[in-house]
Amino acid sequence: MSLFRQIWLAVIASTVIAFAGSFLASMLTARHYLEQQLAIKNNDNAASLALAISQLDKDPVTIELQVAALADSGQYAVVRLTDPDGKTMIEKTSPPLAGNVPDWFVHLFPIPSAPGHAQINNGWNQFATIELVSHSHFAYQELWSGAFKLLGWFTVAGGLMGLLGMQLLRRIKRPLDAVVGQAQAISERRFISIAEPTTPELKSVAGAMNAMVDRLQAMFAEEAARLEQVRREANLDALTGLANRAFFMNQLASALSDDDAAPHGTLLLLRLADLAGINRRAGREMADELLRRVGQALVGIVGENPNAAAARLNGADFALLLPGVPDAARFAEKLLRLLNDLVAAGLIDSERIGHIASSTYLHGHAVGHLLSRLDTALAAAENQSGLAWQQADNQSDQQASSNADWKKLLDGAIRSQRLRLIEFPVAGSGGQLLHLECPLRLQAAEDGEWLAAGSFMPMASRLAMTAELDLAAARLALERIAAGASAVAVNLSGESIIDAAFRARLLALIGSRKELAPRLWLEISEVGVFQHFPAFQAFCDALRPLGCRLGIEHFGRQFSEIGRLHGMGLDYLKVDGSFIRAIDSQSGNQAFLKGLCSIAHNIGLTVIAEGVQTQAELATLPELGFDGATGPAVPRS
Template identity: 35%
Template sequence: MSLVKQLWIAIIGLMILVFFASFSISTLSAKGYYIEQLSLKNSDNANSLALMISQMDKEDVMVELLVAAQFDTGNYKKIELLDPSGQERVVKVHETDVQAHVPNWFKELVPIKAGKGVAQIQDGWKQYGTLIVESDDRFAYESLWKTTLQFLLWFLFAALLLGAIGTWVLRYLTSPLEDVVKQAEAIGGRRFITSQEPKTLEFNRLVRAMNTLSARVRSMLENESRRLDEMRYKSQHDPLTGLANREFFVGKLESILRDEDKNTRNGMLLIRICDLLTVNKTLGHQKTDQLLKGIAEQIGNTVKQHNKEFDEYLLGRLNGSDFAVILTAIDDLQPVAKALEVFMSTYAKSYAQEVNLQLPMAACTFKGDESRQNLFQKIDSLLVEAESEKHTAMVIERSIQAKGLLLNANEWRTTLLDALSSGGVVAQLFPVVDIKNRLLHSEAMMRLNVDGKALSAGDFLPWARRLNLLPQMDLALAEHILGQPKVQSGQLQVALNLSIETLKELQQRDILVDMLKTSGCADKLWLELPERAILDNLNYFIEFCELVKPLGCKVGLDKAGSGFGKISRLQEVGLDYIKVDAVLIQDISRKNSESEGFVRGACTLGHSIGLQLIAEGLQDIAELNHLEAIGLDGATGPGVPIRA
């Protein structure tokens, strides 16, 4: 029972007690007063009338007229004149029931029994008779009943007024309790938030204690996250440039080549510093390090300036002199390659007076059906051609433009808009299983029906991104999934991959939220976004979580691994699960102890705040037992067989 209800019950109980006490005292006092006054009136009127009759002639008619006149002028219930033998001479009785509106139970509860007025009438020296006067008590009952009703109404008004004031005061005093309850619920949900300390002493002590608990747990999570992040960074990055090291870069490349979507077109660029040993001798160790850092920075800046051309990117340092870039889901590699050639040429010229700096570069595209060995052979041959130019030059694969289905932006825009209007955006489902090989949910991969052919995401998503149509594509896919009978009946749960553009375009985001609200099956959706996109746009993600979490949706990270250092911030929004990047899972399969230690620590940290951790890119379902030993809760990938 709420405090407000308890307050009302207490006030009502107290007012009832006070009412009955006051009623008893006031009513008994009034009753005594009325009885006293009626008794005096009866006695005075009886003596006065008896004296008048005693002094007049005792003719029966005159006596009766005098009694009748007295009866009519006063409020009497009965006037009775008896002879000395007790026989009635004159009797006047008020026969109308004027007390009908006063409840009988009230008259029985508060009986007014005034004493009758009795006087003797003389006729000379003889007794003429006895006069008995009884006043009408209806006015006393009516007055007492009216007073009682007014008393009751005032008490009801006072009770309501006190209840309203008490409710307002209670709500004002307990307003900090809402924050306390939210904080307690958050801690129960393993979200360790802090609240502002209220002024009320008791609440202040409680909130302070809970804030201390949250702060300690948060500090523990941050320290553990920081430790894991440092472990991950050391095992995955080149210490000088901060780019991915060869092992991690190759592992990421392998995970892309093994992706379920074999038609996605990706790009790779290779940059080499010719004769690094001579450069090092000429410039010196310290300045050569600055040169390497500058090249890494130039590559990163160039790639980021063209981020609308691709989905994700990875920069790596393969060895002392070779830098590489992977761009996923890119349709046209030439703009990035040409821009990089310009930047690198300018950078090489800045060292022209100190050293002959040559930076040959190569660029090619690849798909998931290509082997790593063939890819490296292809780009190495292009790099050899670039080296033969004897200066900073970019050699681009000649067939790089010949693989698109549609060639220009207008054709793609028309195709995508037609598909959106005709329901051509559909989903292909891939299973995600728990560690016991039971279906957790199905992951929806976007497909596009064009002229009777289903295009994979790699064919059209680069153009959808370039044409700013990703939010509309996400909405169309969500509508398609929510319309599936198995989802509506609760037989199937589906993970929907969203783009960060959908969250950043507030109108499209609100349309998606409204769609989820009206669908009736929002609790069957697992909404996920790439980790890198979330960490770069954290506020948009937090706002989105606050909108969809109350609807029952589960929210998670996809391709996670590099952002565990910020997981303590993410847990505040009620994150439900994390899908660990396939490159880490492949490292575990190759018995990479550093990656295994990192994933094991991430599982421990994730479980401590209620997260499920799911492995991506599983190649063999038989590896589930090993994943369970590490602490993972599920898996998805080519090794998980598709179910009917």
């Protein structure tokens, strides 16, 4: 039995006991009062009759008429006249009068009528004694009527007390529900704080719970900070804060091979000329400041382009990866201005400054081929005097389409439902199928090729058309589940979840097939989550009651933000493939990923590795704590 029900029953029981006691006390008091009134009436009327007879002649007829007149009034059960020797002279009795008082009430509250006595004198001598006994039915009727009135008042008062008690219990229950909800959230690894109530006892409980949540959050924050430092040491250049060569090569490989990567992009290389000479002539501090300035400039470019990545490949070489960018001119000119500013600041010898090379690429190109083209272009730039930017020969046959062309293509595909899902297995550490990862495909024209999401989603985002595509993906996923799929995961865009209308339509779509919702996995990329965090939180709050599984994909680059996920009620994380590549041989990333899995498990999250390429990588993942994996190395069942 719930605490609320127990308190409510205790209030009812105490109220009933109090009212029953009050009712019984009132009835007994009223009965005693009526009994006294009957006794007083009997005595008073007996004295009055005795005085009247004492003043009359004592002939039998007159006395009997007086007694009969009193008896015939119907108020007395017995009127008796006895002589001084106790012999009955006259006696008048009448049967009990019928009334509407039930017999059980008469037996429960008897009202005895005490007889009244008075002496009748004849001069100075006693003539006789008169005895009067009143009928009790009038008293019973009055007591019965009073009982009804008292019961009615108690009923009204009980109702009022019940309403008051209900409000009081609700006031008590509200903070108790908050504490229970907080405890339930903690059991689900969601750490939330609640407002402390004004009631001292409840305030102490809520305060203790909040303090525990704060301590847990502090512990996770400390562990997250430690692992963030491990990640930086394993993947970033200590001086500039840019990615190191190994991690950048993983990012480049992902950009060229991942299914949802942009279909094209640009890669730039920047080489500082004569860094060793600058170090020798100006000193190490000056050389380090030069490298930091270049690193800050590249970090600024990456911050303005969320999908971009920058790295320090070695002492003097820097790289900038720009997925989805077909023209490097704007970025190359920005870097050239940076080099000029460094010359003006005296950080670079004006005779030898630096060189830039750029090349476009297509999805599917080989990493080695792309870097070879860039090396050739960089060599050509080095043969020029002063600042130089050299573009590699553009071997891409891709022609950029206008926004109008893309809008027409996307509208046509959506209207004609030229959309489908393809599937890749996501397997657990024991080999069992966790779910099917189902990216969206779009057919450009009737009987045309099917485009990967990376080919059309960037343009859909630019044209604010992601909502319709994401709704179509969710609908296709539900249809696949209804057809027998155990579980299906689809990706939603960050641009979609900030749209309240999209969230409402998605909620209605899933709500209409609520029985399928527990097998639907919805995931948003890390970039979209943290760019639109309040909208993502509203998205999770709305969909969680339906039972959907909610997660983040491509996770890891913003690992320091993991503390913000404590109260989200997420189900899983998919770790970005750039952390997974060659994980069997990278001890630094192994330590980071092992800690990531530990923290994620502590807040109730399943951790899945993306883009697993080799069996060696796959075999290493369970040792690090991963619960599952997806990628080319995961066999299809």
